[in-house]
Amino acid sequence: MHRIFVAALTMVALLTSPFAAAEKTYTIRLAETWGPNSKILGETPRNMAAMAERMSSGRLKFRIDSSNKHKAPFGIFDLVRNGQYDMGHTASYYYKGTIPNAMYFTTIPFGMITPEMYAWFYHDDGMALMQKVYEPYGLLSFPGGNTSNQMGGWFRKEINSLDDLKGLKMRTPGFAGEVMAELGVAVTNLPPGELYTALERGTIDAVEWVGPALDFQMGFHQIAKYYYSGWQEPNAEVQFLINKKTWDSLPADLQEILRVSMRTAAYDMYIQSTHESGVAWSRMTEDYPEVTHKVFPPEVINALRDTTNRLLDEFAEKDELAREIITSQRDYLSQVRPWTNISDKAYLDSVADQ
Amino acid sequence: MHRIFVAALTMVALLTSPFAAAEKTYTIRLAETWGPNSKILGETPRNMAAMAERMSSGRLKFRIDSSNKHKAPFGIFDLVRNGQYDMGHTASYYYKGTIPNAMYFTTIPFGMITPEMYAWFYHDDGMALMQKVYEPYGLLSFPGGNTSNQMGGWFRKEINSLDDLKGLKMRTPGFAGEVMAELGVAVTNLPPGELYTALERGTIDAVEWVGPALDFQMGFHQIAKYYYSGWQEPNAEVQFLINKKTWDSLPADLQEILRVSMRTAAYDMYIQSTHESGVAWSRMTEDYPEVTHKVFPPEVINALRDTTNRLLDEFAEKDELAREIITSQRDYLSQVRPWTNISDKAYLDSVADQ
Numbered sequence: 001m002h003r004i005f006v007a008a009l010t011m012v013a014l015l016t017s018p019f020a021a022a023e024k025t026y027t028i029r030l031a032e033t034w035g036p037n038s039k040i041l042g043e044t045p046r047n048m049a050a051m052a053e054r055m056s057s058g059r060l061k062f063r064i065d066s067s068n069k070h071k072a073p074f075g076i077f078d079l080v081r082n083g084q085y086d087m088g089h090t091a092s093y094y095y096k097g098t099i100p101n102a103m104y105f106t107t108i109p110f111g112m113i114t115p116e117m118y119a120w121f122y123h124d125d126g127m128a129l130m131q132k133v134y135e136p137y138g139l140l141s142f143p144g145g146n147t148s149n150q151m152g153g154w155f156r157k158e159i160n161s162l163d164d165l166k167g168l169k170m171r172t173p174g175f176a177g178e179v180m181a182e183l184g185v186a187v188t189n190l191p192p193g194e195l196y197t198a199l200e201r202g203t204i205d206a207v208e209w210v211g212p213a214l215d216f217q218m219g220f221h222q223i224a225k226y227y228y229s230g231w232q233e234p235n236a237e238v239q240f241l242i243n244k245k246t247w248d249s250l251p252a253d254l255q256e257i258l259r260v261s262m263r264t265a266a267y268d269m270y271i272q273s274t275h276e277s278g279v280a281w282s283r284m285t286e287d288y289p290e291v292t293h294k295v296f297p298p299e300v301i302n303a304l305r306d307t308t309n310r311l312l313d314e315f316a317e318k319d320e321l322a323r324e325i326i327t328s329q330r331d332y333l334s335q336v337r338p339w340t341n342i343s344d345k346a347y348l349d350s351v352a353d354q
Numbered sequence: 355m356h357r358i359f360v361a362a363l364t365m366v367a368l369l370t371s372p373f374a375a376a377e378k379t380y381t382i383r384l385a386e387t388w389g390p391n392s393k394i395l396g397e398t399p400r401n402m403a404a405m406a407e408r409m410s411s412g413r414l415k416f417r418i419d420s421s422n423k424h425k426a427p428f429g430i431f432d433l434v435r436n437g438q439y440d441m442g443h444t445a446s447y448y449y450k451g452t453i454p455n456a457m458y459f460t461t462i463p464f465g466m467i468t469p470e471m472y473a474w475f476y477h478d479d480g481m482a483l484m485q486k487v488y489e490p491y492g493l494l495s496f497p498g499g500n501t502s503n504q505m506g507g508w509f510r511k512e513i514n515s516l517d518d519l520k521g522l523k524m525r526t527p528g529f530a531g532e533v534m535a536e537l538g539v540a541v542t543n544l545p546p547g548e549l550y551t552a553l554e555r556g557t558i559d560a561v562e563w564v565g566p567a568l569d570f571q572m573g574f575h576q577i578a579k580y581y582y583s584g585w586q587e588p589n590a591e592v593q594f595l596i597n598k599k600t601w602d603s604l605p606a607d608l609q610e611i612l613r614v615s616m617r618t619a620a621y622d623m624y625i626q627s628t629h630e631s632g633v634a635w636s637r638m639t640e641d642y643p644e645v646t647h648k649v650f651p652p653e654v655i656n657a658l659r660d661t662t663n664r665l666l667d668e669f670a671e672k673d674e675l676a677r678e679i680i681t682s683q684r685d686y687l688s689q690v691r692p693w694t695n696i697s698d699k700a701y702l703d704s705v706a707d708q
Contacts (some may be wrong), residue, residue: 051610051614053610054606054607054610055607055610055614056607057606057607084548087573092411102479110705113698113701113702114417114469115468115502115624115625115628116468116628116632118625118628118634119625119626119628122622122625122626122629123625123626123629123630124629131467131702133630142385148469148697148698149697149698149701150410150697151696151697173573189456211697212693213602227696229696229697229701229704230400230697230701231701231704231705232651234698234701240471252408252411253408253409253410253411256405256408256409257409257611260405260409260614260615260618261614263618263621264614264618264621266616267617267618267621268476270469271469271472271473271476271477272476272477274469274472274473274476274690274693274694275473275476275690276477277693277697278473278689278690278691278692278693279471279689281691281692281693281696282692282693285692293696293700295700295704296704297704298704301705302706303514305705335632335633335636336628336629336632338632338635338636338639339566339631339632339635339636340628340632340702340703341706342581342583342635342647343502343503343505343565343583343584343631344467344502344503344588344698344702345699345702345703345706346583346647347467347583347584347588348467348694348695348698348702349582349649349699349703350649350650350652350655351585351659352695352699
């Protein structure tokens with residue numbers, strides 16, 4: 001009897017093993033650039049994780065570490081590449097020092113607006129080119145959410161000509177900072193915590209941050225009157241990074257659950273950004289009626305655009321893959337923008353006096 | 355021995371039963387308004403189904419019937435309500451005869467553009483109000499994809515004044531048709547298959563369809579020179595309908611898989627529409643260089659807008675729930691549009707001569 005019972009139990013094990021394998025739990029360690037309780041940006045990987053956990057009945061679990069934990073907000077690329085984390089939520093252009101061609105997948109000045117950028121990713125060469133950049137590092141990269149169009153920044157004085165930019169002390173990082181510097185702006189970088197005081201005391205004259213949703217908590221609208229529309233990040237896509245070994249270890253259904261959760265969370269961030277910026281801009285103008293929206297004059301826009309194009313041409317000349325990406329984005333923009341112009345732009349123009 | 359073996363087998367059954375329950379397969383019958391091989395619109399429920407099947411390892415399966423099968427393209431609401439189908443993919447405003455308040459969840463003239471509409475659904479009262487409309491019918495409704503901004507239509511003659519609209523024979527259905535009729539347009543309805551010939555022969559002077567992506571195959575650009583920007587559907591959201599009994603029968607993980615698949619497929623349709631319209635508009639203007647983009651003059655736009663608002667006010671007066679929805683959409687628009695104007699609109703304007 002004992003022997004038969006053992007045999008039967010073995011059969012139980014055999015019968016249940018496919019289910020047992022299917023029920024295996026995977027804990028994904030994710031490092032984010034953002035600090036704890038980060039609005040919108042930090043909510044995005046948590047939205048992704050919640051969807052994936054629910055859809056997988058807990059077979060996928062996530063441990064999300066903020067920058068206060070891993071101490072490397074701009075080192076996510078290395079943390080995931082080295083396998084210290086399985087995933088990251090960060091922005092591609094933070095790593096342009098290590099992989100210069102990464103920056104194009106966040107945004108370029110005078111480039112695409114958000115729906116155009118997603119169309120380039122999902123219906124043109126965007127995803128394939130991004131993979132070409134990250135593949136050598138054993139990484140997969142997916143769109144991770146969009147801030148939508150970013151503002152040109154808070155200015156204490158009006159900018160009416162190119163002359164007004166000369167010597168202007170401004171916090172504006174990255175590629176936009178390089179372009180601004182070419183036009184004579186004294187580009188400075190200060191830690192986020194010092195920006196408000198620096199702007200208030202006149203140590204700097206202007207500061208570019210994100211858009212109303214994230215600018216609100218910085219309080220710049222309390223001390224700078226002019227809020228200029230942007231040119232430097234007409235969309236800004238953050239990213240999910242995944243170590244390819246982790247990805248390959250997942251069964252097909254969990255890979256799809258992860259892919260779809262990332263895709264939805266990314267779109268969701270775009271819509272949340274739209275909403276929160278609407279709320280914040282409305283509050284700023286109510287609480288501080290002297291806050292005024294401005295656009296740079298054509299002279300300034302044209303100079304910024306010419307300088308951007310000259311720098312992009314230089315990048316394209318120096319590097320074959322950079323050339324491929326820049327050309328692809330320019331070609332796509334020239335195909336999609338006429339449509340944007342006769343649809344959303346024409347409509348918004350026609351009802352602008354509403 | 356036999357008895358023991360049976361007991362052991364019973365134990366096998368007990369041990370495997372939770373897994374067996376989890377492995378139960380659900381076949382969802384979905385009826386779509388669209389015909390077979392419908393571009394973009396028909397691809398959307400298939401994209402949803404493919405994601406849900408892969409994420410559930412086949413525990414969710416779909417049988418999608420096009421209009422040639424169920425013969426009721428504008429009867430999806432009834433098919434799902436009566437339980438003949440579990441789900442539908444259709445547009446809310448097709449059912450305004452039965453449930454007048456449904457139409458606001460597709461679009462209203464002079465209303466929100468696509469990201470604004472999603473923000474209203476997901477971050478304001480949109481989802482709750484839509485559920486309030488569909489709940490009495492035992493249905494759940496979810497956003498099902500957006501065509502993005504629709505064009506005002508193909509015209510054989512320029513529209514330079516309100517007088518040019520008087521007596522104009524135009525195919526433009528629904529609420530937009532009602533507004534046009536108030537301005538003296540002779541609104542006609544013809545089956546899609548007759549539109550090209552009617553426009554070519556002058557039986558009609560103008561036709562409104564969707565946008566370049568779906569207009570292209572209709573060929574109107576070959577016979578009408580003027581393509582006017584729209585006012586009547588600044589976004590157009592189609593919908594997924596689900597019978598509540600089907601929804602309630604699903605385990606929690608499959609409900610979440612279905613919810614996320616619908617949400618992603620909806621966003622995906624917006625991005626695909628953006629892409630395909632870019633491609634199609636580019637081809638139209640290349641193949642037919644005489645095709646010209648036009649905007650209605652302010653006189654026409656203002657009359658259309660005033661008439662729209664007057665009709666909406668009438669709807670709001672007659673029905674408490676209509677008032678609630680119309681007020682919510684107007685309030686939300688007045689909160690979010692200033693942000694759209696200082697971001698995407700200001701940027702697109704500043705680079706329009708690019």
